[in-house]
Amino acid sequence: MNFDLTNALFGLAGGILIGLSAALLLLANGRIAGISGIAGSLIALKLPAAWAESLLFLAGLVAAPALYALVMAPPAITITGSLPLLIAGGVLVGIGSCLGSGCTSGHGVCGMSRLSKRSILATLTFMAVAIIVVTVSRHLIAG
C-alpha cells in the first residue's frame, strides 16, 4: 500500500489511542487489554467472573468502527476473498493466540511495554513467521 507522512502520523495517533485504552483498562479495572485473552475467556467452558466486563469491552471494540462509519467515511478494508485462506488463517490465529497466551495486543502492546521477556520473544516470533509467510507467498510462490 502507499505510505506517506500522513499514514505515519495517523498510525502514531491510533497507536496512542490503543495505548490509552489499555492504560485505562489496567489502571481503572486492573485488566490487561489482550484481545485474544479476553475473547478466549468468553468461549471457555466455564465463564470467568468478569465475563460481563469482557463482553462490554468486545462490544465497544466491535461498535467503534461502525459508529465511526456513521460520521466519517467507512474504513476501507481490503482483504483476501479466498475461503481456504480465510479459514486457515482464522483457525491458526485462534489456536496460536490461545496456545501462546497472547496476540498482537496482549504480547505486543501490554507485555512488551512492561519488558516481559515472554512477550518480547513471542512478538519477535510471530512477526518473524508472518514476515516469512508474506515473503514466500507474495514473492516466491506468486512472484
Place this chain on the structure above:
Amino acid sequence: MRKLIALLAGLVFGLGLVVSDMINPARVLGFLDLFGGAWDPTLAFVMIGAVLVMAIAWLIAGTKQAPVFGGDMPGAASSVIDGKLIGGAAVFGLGWGLVGLCPGPALAGLLVGGVPVLVFIAAMIFGMGALNLVNRP
C-alpha cells in the same frame, strides 16, 4: 463503573484501530512485506505509540496498591519460556501472515468488514474453542 470503563476502553481501542488503519489487512500485510520493495512501516508507528503510552501506565500501576475501581493489579509477568509460548506464537504468525488479520482488527471489522471478515472470525473462534476443549483443566 467497571463495566462502563470496559465499554469505553473497547470503543477507544476500536477507534485506534480505525484511525491507524490497522483494521485494514492490506495495511498490515504491507508492513509484513518487509522485502517486497515497497515496505509500509505504519504498523511500527502504531506499536511505538501504543507501547510508549502503556509503558507509562505500567510505571503508574507500580505505584498503586490497587486499580481505581476495585480488584487487583495483574501479578508480575511470568518468565516461563517454553514450547507452548514459542510454538503458539509461530502458529499465530502463520495465520496472521496468511490473511493480515489478528484478533483485535478481526473483531473490529465484524460490522464493517463484510463476509470475508465474518468467515475469519468464525474460524478464529473455532480455533480458540478447539484449543480450550483440548486444554480443559
